[in-house]
Amino acid sequence: MYKVLITDPLSDQGIDKLLRAEDVEVVRKIGLTGEALLSEIATADALLVRSQTKVTEEVINQGSRLKVIARAGVGVDNIDIPAATRKGVIVVNAPDGNTISTAEHTFAMLISLARNIPQAHRTVINGEWNRKAFVGVELNQKTLSIIGFGRIGSELAKRAKAFRMNVIAFDPYLTEERAQKFGVQKASFNEAIAAGDFITVHTPLTKETRHMINHEVFDKMKDGVRILNCARGGIIDETALYDAIVSGKVAGAALDVFEVEPPGNHPLFTLPQVICTPHLGASTIEAQENVAVDVSEEVLHILRGEPFKNAVNLPSIPAELQQKLAPYHELVEKLGHFVGQMTTEAIKEITITYAGELAEGDVAPLTRMMLKAVLSHHLADINFVNAPHLAKQRGIHVLEQKSGHSHGFTQWLNIEVKTDKNQHQVSGTLLNGFGPRIIKIDQFPVDVSPKGHLLFIQHRDQPGAIGRVGTLLGSRDINIATMQVGRKQAGGQAIMILRIDKAIPYDLMNALKQMDEIQSVMEIDL
Numbered sequence: 001m002y003k004v005l006i007t008d009p010l011s012d013q014g015i016d017k018l019l020r021a022e023d024v025e026v027v028r029k030i031g032l033t034g035e036a037l038l039s040e041i042a043t044a045d046a047l048l049v050r051s052q053t054k055v056t057e058e059v060i061n062q063g064s065r066l067k068v069i070a071r072a073g074v075g076v077d078n079i080d081i082p083a084a085t086r087k088g089v090i091v092v093n094a095p096d097g098n099t100i101s102t103a104e105h106t107f108a109m110l111i112s113l114a115r116n117i118p119q120a121h122r123t124v125i126n127g128e129w130n131r132k133a134f135v136g137v138e139l140n141q142k143t144l145s146i147i148g149f150g151r152i153g154s155e156l157a158k159r160a161k162a163f164r165m166n167v168i169a170f171d172p173y174l175t176e177e178r179a180q181k182f183g184v185q186k187a188s189f190n191e192a193i194a195a196g197d198f199i200t201v202h203t204p205l206t207k208e209t210r211h212m213i214n215h216e217v218f219d220k221m222k223d224g225v226r227i228l229n230c231a232r233g234g235i236i237d238e239t240a241l242y243d244a245i246v247s248g249k250v251a252g253a254a255l256d257v258f259e260v261e262p263p264g265n266h267p268l269f270t271l272p273q274v275i276c277t278p279h280l281g282a283s284t285i286e287a288q289e290n291v292a293v294d295v296s297e298e299v300l301h302i303l304r305g306e307p308f309k310n311a312v313n314l315p316s317i318p319a320e321l322q323q324k325l326a327p328y329h330e331l332v333e334k335l336g337h338f339v340g341q342m343t344t345e346a347i348k349e350i351t352i353t354y355a356g357e358l359a360e361g362d363v364a365p366l367t368r369m370m371l372k373a374v375l376s377h378h379l380a381d382i383n384f385v386n387a388p389h390l391a392k393q394r395g396i397h398v399l400e401q402k403s404g405h406s407h408g409f410t411q412w413l414n415i416e417v418k419t420d421k422n423q424h425q426v427s428g429t430l431l432n433g434f435g436p437r438i439i440k441i442d443q444f445p446v447d448v449s450p451k452g453h454l455l456f457i458q459h460r461d462q463p464g465a466i467g468r469v470g471t472l473l474g475s476r477d478i479n480i481a482t483m484q485v486g487r488k489q490a491g492g493q494a495i496m497i498l499r500i501d502k503a504i505p506y507d508l509m510n511a512l513k514q515m516d517e518i519q520s521v522m523e524i525d526l
């Protein structure tokens with residue numbers, strides 16, 4: 001039974017799949033913090049949050065069973081992603097479900113800001129009728145500068161265009177083609193800042209975007225500019241915004257998000273030009289259902305070991321590439337496990353070489369898979385998420401290379417592991433109709449189907465050696481299912497790989513090791 005802990009409000013309909021899953025126990029403790037959160041997370045397999053719960057390193061490290069943190073929304077700045085990665089915990093979000101709601105909310109703020117709707121509302125319900133104080137401006141023909149042209153920024157642009165605004169966008173990843181598709185003008189940051197009658201930010205909060213709208217930037221804006229932030233508190237320096245409003249540079253600001261939430265008695269709230277909502281961008285019935293459905297499905301997939309889509313701390317793999325690489329998963333994992341078990345000393349370097357069909361295109365997901373398999377025999381708690389991080393932390397050099405030499409196979413791959421004293425390598429291929437095969441072990445050509453319980457013996461090639469091993473195993477009722485031998489030259493170094501039906505008792509292992517012609521014996525589980 002998996003325990004899924006939910007600590008922020010999520011839509012009931014959205015989490016229906018989780019509630020109905022027979023292998024899941026849902027524990028809903030909304031607003032959990034401090035010691036209570038630490039105590040609940042200790043037994044949770046998954047944590048589901050929105051923006052309120054602060055998922056700190058301490059919380060993550062306390063989650064000894066934790067496999068996934070799911071964010072029902074976009075921004076993951078409340079989650080310590082590097083800490084999750086170090087711990088091997090997958091972080092997923094729901095990037096698409098609240099785009100429209102947040103774009104609509106921003107548009108509502110834009111119109112409210114232009115027409116002073118919240119301020120006017122307050123006076124009317126207080127018994128006043130002051131029409132002169134709330135003269136606004138039209139959106140028609142005004143310039144809207146959008147900083148961050150991703151999902152929400154681009155949806156906002158469509159709505160602004162419908163209101164006949166000129167839309168200018170700055171985003172380092174915005175191509176001319178995409179700008180044309182949305183009918184917006186691509187601009188530099190400074191151009192967008194200088195041209196906007198309204199400036200709205202739609203970037204994530206990162207080291208680069210924190211206080212990207214600051215005193216200096218306000219100075220470069222048009223007089224009477226209006227500012228919106230429905231993305232993340234902290235993108236705009238709130239002190240600089242306050243000063244710019246007081247100085248008259250900025251005519252008004254609409255804020256849905258704040259550097260500290262809830263913001264309490266913020267100085268900005270003393271200014272009549274400021275309108276606010278309490279982080280409501282994604283707060284619609286539709287968005288909340290969408291994001292809860294998305295994360296519930298992702299959590300179930302991850303807990304059940306099925307493929308998932310929206311990991312924040314794993315490189316995303318396009319569906320087409322996933323399909324292309326899927327047939328190689330087993331081969332890569334088995335080779336990795338084989339060489340990982342052959343290597344009994346601290347690893348210094350791992351090189352994976354792809355040739356043939358495998359050398360064409362992106363193979364990074366296979367390399368990550370191989371790394372996890374090799375290192376799983378050397379490091380504790382390793383998984384796809386933390387494998388590259390743990391390798392780097394241990395000073396293990398990982399090389400991925402491609403070769404034009406596929407040794408006569410349609411696809412060929414080799415994993416080489418170096419330690420201070422030794423090196424081992426295993427090559428494999430996919431044989432049409434037969435699946436993965438190991439075709440070489442440490443320079444010994446073989447043909448081994450990599451599965452089951454294997455006995456890997458290094459010995460001197462001499463008459464009777466194979467027979468003696470067989471007799472010894474037979475005398476202890478150990479059946480040999482298949483056997484492969486390989487040698488470089490007659491009478492020289494050789495290897496035996498026996499698939500046996502059960503594990504070897506300790507004393508029998510010692511008896512094998514003591515045979516004159518045998519140099520090493522190792523059990524390998526694949």
Ligand SMILES: NC(=O)C1=CN([C@@H]2O[C@H](COP(=O)(O)OP(=O)(O)OC[C@H]3O[C@@H](n4cnc5c(N)ncnc54)[C@H](O)[C@@H]3O)[C@@H](O)[C@H]2O)C=CC1
Nearest residue numbers: 074075102148149150151152171202203204230231281282
């Ligand atoms: N107020 C609310 O309730 C909600 C807020 N959000 C926030 O809105 C923001 C945008 O969300 P989405 O559009 O879904 O994300 P997105 O990832 O689709 O778009 C973000 C865009 O910002 C761009 N960007 C990154 N660094 C930049 C920089 N230094 N300068 C300019 N552009 C930069 C990226 O290239 C990307 O195109 C996020 O911060 C998210 O957390 C999202 C949903 C609801």
Ligand SMILES: O=C(O)C(=O)COP(=O)(O)O
Nearest residue numbers: 050051052073074075282
């Ligand atoms: O999705 C986002 O980034 C949001 O900011 C929405 O936050 P919320 O889920 O409403 O707390």
